[in-house]
Amino acid sequence: MNKNKEQLLNKRYKAEQRFRLYGLSAIFMALLFLTIFIFKIFSTGYSAFQKTWLIVPVTFDAELMMLDQNPSKEDLQDADYYDIALKSMADLDPNANEDQENELKRMVSYFFEKEIKNELLNDPNLIGKTKEVYLTASDDLDQVFKGNYPRDLPEDQRRVSDYQLKIFDQLVANGKVESKFNISFFTNADSREAELAGIASSFMGSIFSILVCLMIAFPVAVLAAIYLEEFAPKNRFTDFIEVNINNLAAVPSIVFGLLGLGVLLAIFQLPRSTPLVGGITLSLMTLPTIIIAARASLKAVPPSIREAALAMGASRMQTTMHHTVPLSMPGTLSGTIIGLAQALGETAPLILIGMVAFVNTIPGSPMDPAASLPVQIYIWAESAERGFVEKVSACIMVLLGFLIIMNLFAQIIRHKFEKKWS
Amino acid sequence: MIKIKAKDVDVFYGKKQALFNISLDIEENQVTALIGPSGCGKSTFLRCLNRMNDVIDICSVKGEILINDFNINDKSCDVVRLREKIGMVFQKPNPFPKTLYENVSYGPTIHGMAQSKQEMDEIVETSLKKAALWEEVKDRLHEPGTGLSGGQQQRLCIARAISVRPEVILMDEPCSALDPIATAQIEELIDELKKEHTIIIVTHSMAQAARVSQNTGFFHLGQLIEHGSTDKIFKNPDNKKTQDYITGRFG
Amino acid sequence: MSEAPHTVKSYEEELKNLNANIIKMGSACEDSLGKAIQAITTRDNNIAEAVIQEDEKIDKYETLIEQQVVNLIALRQPMAIDLRETVTALKMSSDLERIGDLAKNISKRTLLLNENLPKNLVDSLNRVSTNVQKQLKSILDAYLERSAPMAVNVWEGDEQIDDLTNLCMQEVIKYLKENEKNLEDGTHLLFVTKNIERIGDHTTNVAEQVYYLVKGEYLEGDRPKGTEPIVTGEK
Numbered sequence: 001m002n003k004n005k006e007q008l009l010n011k012r013y014k015a016e017q018r019f020r021l022y023g024l025s026a027i028f029m030a031l032l033f034l035t036i037f038i039f040k041i042f043s044t045g046y047s048a049f050q051k052t053w054l055i056v057p058v059t060f061d062a063e064l065m066m067l068d069q070n071p072s073k074e075d076l077q078d079a080d081y082y083d084i085a086l087k088s089m090a091d092l093d094p095n096a097n098e099d100q101e102n103e104l105k106r107m108v109s110y111f112f113e114k115e116i117k118n119e120l121l122n123d124p125n126l127i128g129k130t131k132e133v134y135l136t137a138s139d140d141l142d143q144v145f146k147g148n149y150p151r152d153l154p155e156d157q158r159r160v161s162d163y164q165l166k167i168f169d170q171l172v173a174n175g176k177v178e179s180k181f182n183i184s185f186f187t188n189a190d191s192r193e194a195e196l197a198g199i200a201s202s203f204m205g206s207i208f209s210i211l212v213c214l215m216i217a218f219p220v221a222v223l224a225a226i227y228l229e230e231f232a233p234k235n236r237f238t239d240f241i242e243v244n245i246n247n248l249a250a251v252p253s254i255v256f257g258l259l260g261l262g263v264l265l266a267i268f269q270l271p272r273s274t275p276l277v278g279g280i281t282l283s284l285m286t287l288p289t290i291i292i293a294a295r296a297s298l299k300a301v302p303p304s305i306r307e308a309a310l311a312m313g314a315s316r317m318q319t320t321m322h323h324t325v326p327l328s329m330p331g332t333l334s335g336t337i338i339g340l341a342q343a344l345g346e347t348a349p350l351i352l353i354g355m356v357a358f359v360n361t362i363p364g365s366p367m368d369p370a371a372s373l374p375v376q377i378y379i380w381a382e383s384a385e386r387g388f389v390e391k392v393s394a395c396i397m398v399l400l401g402f403l404i405i406m407n408l409f410a411q412i413i414r415h416k417f418e419k420k421w422s
Numbered sequence: 423m424i425k426i427k428a429k430d431v432d433v434f435y436g437k438k439q440a441l442f443n444i445s446l447d448i449e450e451n452q453v454t455a456l457i458g459p460s461g462c463g464k465s466t467f468l469r470c471l472n473r474m475n476d477v478i479d480i481c482s483v484k485g486e487i488l489i490n491d492f493n494i495n496d497k498s499c500d501v502v503r504l505r506e507k508i509g510m511v512f513q514k515p516n517p518f519p520k521t522l523y524e525n526v527s528y529g530p531t532i533h534g535m536a537q538s539k540q541e542m543d544e545i546v547e548t549s550l551k552k553a554a555l556w557e558e559v560k561d562r563l564h565e566p567g568t569g570l571s572g573g574q575q576q577r578l579c580i581a582r583a584i585s586v587r588p589e590v591i592l593m594d595e596p597c598s599a600l601d602p603i604a605t606a607q608i609e610e611l612i613d614e615l616k617k618e619h620t621i622i623i624v625t626h627s628m629a630q631a632a633r634v635s636q637n638t639g640f641f642h643l644g645q646l647i648e649h650g651s652t653d654k655i656f657k658n659p660d661n662k663k664t665q666d667y668i669t670g671r672f673g
Numbered sequence: 674m675s676e677a678p679h680t681v682k683s684y685e686e687e688l689k690n691l692n693a694n695i696i697k698m699g700s701a702c703e704d705s706l707g708k709a710i711q712a713i714t715t716r717d718n719n720i721a722e723a724v725i726q727e728d729e730k731i732d733k734y735e736t737l738i739e740q741q742v743v744n745l746i747a748l749r750q751p752m753a754i755d756l757r758e759t760v761t762a763l764k765m766s767s768d769l770e771r772i773g774d775l776a777k778n779i780s781k782r783t784l785l786l787n788e789n790l791p792k793n794l795v796d797s798l799n800r801v802s803t804n805v806q807k808q809l810k811s812i813l814d815a816y817l818e819r820s821a822p823m824a825v826n827v828w829e830g831d832e833q834i835d836d837l838t839n840l841c842m843q844e845v846i847k848y849l850k851e852n853e854k855n856l857e858d859g860t861h862l863l864f865v866t867k868n869i870e871r872i873g874d875h876t877t878n879v880a881e882q883v884y885y886l887v888k889g890e891y892l893e894g895d896r897p898k899g900t901e902p903i904v905t906g907e908k
Contacts, residue, residue, distance in 0.1 A: 234479060304516035307443065311472060311510035313502045314530045322528075402488060521701065576883060657751050658889025668752045671677045 040044065041400075045393025051182035051195070052145040054108055058088040058116055060132040067127065076121055085113045088133075093167055101418060103164050109136040109195050132176070139194035139387030141168055145177060148386070161385075185394065190379070191358045194387025197380070199395055200362045205275050205355065206344060206402075212279020212366050213343050217286040218336055222325075224287075224372040225294035225332070230320045239319060249288035256285045257349030268396065273275025273354040273369040281353055282343040293335020297328040332416040334410035341406045346398065347374040373399045425450035425590065425620045426471065431642075433466050433475065435542060440466050442644045444485070449500070450639070453612060453621045457633035457671060458641035459488065464624045470593050471622065472508040473501050482577065487589070506533050509583030509619075513595040515575035515584070517567035520633035522559055524651035525567045525578055529586040544561060545585055554611050573604025584619070593623040597630065610635050628668050632656045640664045684749050691741045691762050693767075698734035699813040702769045705776040706809060706872060707729065711804040714795050716836060724780035731773030738766040754889075761886040763815070768875040768882075772809070775868040775875075782861040794862060796847060796881045797841040801869050804834050808876045812883060813884065821887045827880040834873040841866045 062071075064087065065079040089108065090101045110137045119124055119133050140160045143149040145168075155162050171177050188198025211317050224245075232238045260281030264270045301324050309319040350356065356375050363370035371379065377395045380388045426448040433441035442461045443653070449455050456464040466475070471492060475481040486493050494504055506529075517525050526546045529535075536542035550556040555577040559570070567578050576596060583591055593612070597605040612621055612634050625631050631638055632652060639649040640661070648661040659665045666672050675716035679685040705724050706765035714723035742763040745751055751759050808827050845866060885890045 064594045260496075302516070304512060304514055305518060307474065307510075308478075308518065308579070308582075309528075310477060311474060311505055311512075312532070313505035313586065314532055315502055316530075318532055327519065335481060628752065632752075657756065659753055664755045666677055669679070669755045670681060670752075671679050 011327055023406060041396050043391045044390055045397050047146045047148070047401070048394035049182050049388040050146070050179045050187060051184065052142040053134040053138050053178045054136050054141075054170065055132050055178060056088050056092065056108075057130050058084060058119070058133045060084060060120055060126045060128060061087075062094040062127050065127075071127075072125070073256060076124060079120075080112045081117045081120075081186060085116050088116070090124050092171070100163055103108075103161055104167065105137055106169065107141055107164055109138055110135055111193070111196055118259070121174050134180075136184075137177070139385060142195050143386050145172075145179065146390075183273050185391075189362050190376065190416075192358075194314065194383075194385045194391060197391060199376060199398060201359050201369040201372065202376035202395075203398070204363050205278070205359075206372040207276030207370055208366040209278040209282055209350075209355075210340055210344055210361060212276055213282040213286055214336070214340060215294065216280060217283035217339070219285075221287050221290035221336075222294050222332060225298060226289045226320060226325060228291075229295050229298040230324060231316070245288050247289050251285075251293060252348075253285050253346050254348040254352065258280050258351030260349060260353045261282065271367060271369070272358045273359070274326065274369050275355075275363065275368055275372075276366040276372075277353050278350050278355050278372065281349045283325075285346065285349065286336075286339040286343045289339035290332070290336050294328065294332040295333025298324060300331060301327045301379055333417075334414045337406050337410035337413070341403050341410075344403060344406070345374055347378055350379070352377050359411070370372060373402070423450040424448065424487065426622075427486075427491075428467075428470075428490040429468060429486040429488070431467070431483065431487060433463070433470060433484075434482045435478070436480040440644055441470075443647050444644055446639055446649055448620065448622060450620050450636060451616055451618075453616050453623060453635040454637045454639065455635035456622065456624045456639045456641060457626075457628055457631050457667075459667065459669055460500050460626075460646075463644040464639075464641040465594055468622060470504050470591055471590070472510055473499075474510065478502060483565065491673075507588050508585050508590045508592060509586065509588035510592045511576070511579050511583050511594065511596045514599050515572055515579050517570075517575050518645045519566060519568050519577050521564045522570075522578060523563040523568045525580050526585050529582060533586055549581040549585040550578075552584055552615070553577045554607065554614075555581055571604070573600050573607060575598060576604070576608060577611065580608070580615075583617070587618060590622065593621065595624055595626060598626060605630070614657040628656070640667060642667070687741065687749070688751075688758060689754060689828040689906075691745065691759070692739065693736065694734060694738050695762050695765055696813070696817060698731060698738065698766060698769050699816070701727065701731050701734065702772045702776070702794065703806070703809055703813065705720070705773055705804055706802070709776040709783070710799070710806065713778055713786070714752075714799055716783075716786070716788060718784055721780040723837040724860060725777050725780055728773050733772060735766045735770040738762055745778075750788040751877065752862060757886050757889060758859050761882045764882050766829055766876045772872050772875050775872050779865050780867050782865055785857075787858050790858065790862075791848060791903055793846055794841075797817050797837075797844050797896055798862075798866065798869070800864065801837040804830075804837060805873045808834065812876055812879050815880070816883050816886075819883075819887050821884050824880045824883040824894070828884070831877045834870065838866060838873075849883040 015407055064083045064105065065081060067079050085214065086101075086105060090096060091106045092104055092219055093100065115135055116133055119131070125161070128419060131365055137145065140149065141164070142208060144151070144165070145278060146162060149158075149160065151165065161170075168177070185198045187200055188205075189201035191197040228238060228242065260277055262275050264280055265272060269282075295375055306321050307326065309317075309323045347388070350372055355369075355371055356379065357371070358379070359369050359371050361368070373395060377399070380392045380395065424447045426446075428444055428446045428448075431441055431444040431624075432439060444467055445462075446467075456468065458464045469475045470483050470487060471489075475483055483495055485495070487495055489504075489508070492500070495570075518528065520528075520544065523546055526549050527536075527542050530542060530545050535547055547560075550667060555574060558574060559578075565638065567575065570578060576599075580591075580596075587608075597608050600608065609630065612623065615621060623631075623634065635652045637654040638652045639657065640647045640659075642663055648655065648659055648664045650660070655664060656668060659668065679688075705727050708720050708724045708727075711717065711723060742759050742893060745755075749755075756769050808830055811830075812827045814820075815827060842863065845859055846860045847854055848862070881892050
C-alpha cells in the first residue's frame, strides 16, 4: 500500500518533469527558428545600409557643357552634363577603346550625370576646374565590393566584365572606392536600378495607409463596441451581429482586397494605387480586431464602477463616457495598435487594389500613388538583379523595426495608463 | 415618521419570482437593517429603492414604493433625480480610479450643485469630514482614491454618497470586506449619519444589525418574515423562523 | 428543549449542559431544604450536619454555571431564546445558591436548639416549609418543561407562604413571651422562619425568571402579598 503510494508519487513527479521538458523544448525550438530567421535577415540585409562610391576626378569643362561666360542659374540647370560625365569616366583608362569606354560608363549608376550636375550647382565656381566627385557605383560593383559577387564565374555568366573588374581593382588599390552609409535607401523612391532604389515611397505609403486606416477604423470600431457592450439590448439581433463580427475577423484578407477593388475602385472610382484606398481596405480588415479588443476591455471594467456611477445619479451616457470608456481606453488602444500592426504587414489586399504598381515618386498625400513596405518587399523579391537581394532583407528589417516600435508603444500604453481598481 | 413605504412589492428575474409581496415601512432618521440568509432577496429589495434593478434587463418590479409619498415605480419618476436623493454604498469599496477629490466631487458636478471651485472645495471637505476621513486624507486629496486602505476606501465611498446630500442612504453589506476596526469605524459613522439621513443597511452579520440598527427586517426565500424593533427581534422575535435564523438553528 | 438543533453542534451541547447543571443544582437545593426541615422537625443533628456539608456542593454549582454563562456570552454571542436561556441560568443560579445558603443557616441553628420544642411550633414550621418545598419543586418542574402557566402559579402561591409565615411568627413571639428561658430558642426559631420565608421569595424570583425565559417578557403587575408581617406584638 505504502509502496504503491510512493510509486504513484514518483510517477507524478516524473510526469511533471517530462511536461516541463516538452515546454522548454518547444520554447527552445521557437527561439531557434527566430534566431535563424533574424540572423538570415540581418546577415543578408545589413550591407544594404552601406553604399559603394567611386571617387572620380571630373573636369568641369565649360565648352563641353556648352556654357557661356558667366552663366546664370538657369543656364547651369539646362547645361549638358552628359559629355563631361562620360569623359570623366572614360578618362579612368586613357587607353580604352570605344567598347571599353561603354563598359567604364556602366561602372556607375545612370544617375552619375545628375550627381555631377548637383556638384556644380552647389559650387558654380568649379567651372573650368577639376574635382574628385563621389559617384554611385553600379549595383554589380557594389556587390563585388561587399564581397557578395562570385568572381570565379566564367565571364559570360557575369554581369561584370573582366575589364571592369580590372579597372575597379585599380581604383580600390588607389583608395578611390569608398563605402558610406546609404542615405538614399531611405530618401529615394523605388527604382529599376538596385543601387538607387529606396523605400521612401513605400514607407510613406505605409504611413499614409495606416493613418487612413486608423482614422476610419478606430472611431467606427470604438463606437460600435461601446454601443454593443453598453447600450444594445441583449437579443437575437445583437447576438447575430456579434457572431458576424467574430466571423469578419476570420475572413481572409484577400477577400477584403477584392472588396476594395470591386467597391472602392469600380463603383466609387477612387484613384488606384493610393494609400487612401489601401487604408480604407485595411480599415475594413482591422475593424473587427479593434471591436473585439474594445469590447473585451469594456467588459473588463468592473461592474462595480458602473454601479457606483449609476448610483450617484449619473445617466447611462455619463457613466459610459466618464468612467467606462476612459478605463477601457488602454486596452482598446493597445488592441488598436496591434490591429494596425497587422494591417501594416498586410500584402494581399494591397496588391489587389494596385498598390503593387511601380512608383518612383514619393507620395505627398494619401491621394498620390504609393507602394507599401510589405508590397515593396514583394516587388523586390521578384526582381532578378542581385542588388535587390539585400534590399529585400533591409526592407524586412525596417518593417520589423516599425512593427516592434508599434508593439512596444502598445505595451507602454497598457502599462502606463492601466489603472488599478480594487 | 415614515420615510419609505413599500406596498406589495414583487420582483421577478425573468420568470423567477425573487420577492413576494413585500410591505415594509421605513422610519425617517433611523437605521433599518435587513437580514436573512444568502439569496433571500434582501439586496434585491434594497436595489428596488433606488431602482438599481433597472440595469438588469430581465428584472421587473411590481407594486408601489413610496418615498415621501411619491411612487418611485411610477413612469413619471426620473431615475437620475431619484438617485440624487437616494445614495448607495456597495459591498466592495468601489471608488472611481481617480483622485480622492474627483471621487467626492463627481456627484455634485453632474448634478450641478456647486457654482464655483470654492463651493466645490467646501462640499468635498464637509463630505469627507462627515465620513470621518478628512483628517486622514486632507493632505493628499489629489492622489488616487484606490491607494487608500479598504476601510478608508469604504469611507470615501460614503463621502461620495453623501456629497449630494441624499435623504436616504442604502448600504449593501458595507463592511463585509473590512477588518473589525474598519468595521467599527463604519458603524460609528452610520450612527452619526442617521441624524441627517435615513439609512437602510443590508448585512450578513446579525451582530452588526443588532449593533447599528433601530429596526430590523428578516427576509427569507423572498418574503419578509418579520419586521420590528431591533431589540425585540434579537431578544424575543415573534416568528419561529426569525428565531431559528438569529440563533443559528437554520436549515 | 423543543427548539430545532443548532447548526453548530458544540454550541448546542454547551447550552444543554448549562440546562442540565441548573436542574442538578435545583435538585440539590430541593434536597438540602427537605433535609434541613427534616433535621429541625425530627431534631436530628446528623442530618443537619449533612446539609451544612452539602452547601459546598451547591456553591460549586454556582461557580460552574457562572463560568459556563460567561463562556457562552464571550464565545457564542447567544441571541433571542439562547440569550434568555443564558441570562436566566445566571440569575437562577444565584437565587438557588441563596436558597442553599439559607438551608445551611437553618441547619446551623438547628444544632443550637434545645431538644424539646413545643409541638404547635414544630407543626407551624412544618406547614410553611412544606409549602415552600412544594413551590420549589413546582418551579423546577416549570423550568424543565418551559411552562409559563406553572411559573405564574408558583409566583401567585407566594401569597400563601407569606400568610403562613406570619402565623408562624406570631406563634414564635408568643412562645418568646411565655418564658425568659425561651429567649435563645425563640430567636433562632424566628430566624429559621424568616429563612424559610426568604427561600419562598427566592423561589418567586426564579418563577419570574422562568416566565421571562419562556415568554421573553417580564411578569407584570404587583405580586399578591400576604398580610403585613407583625414584627412586634403589643407592649
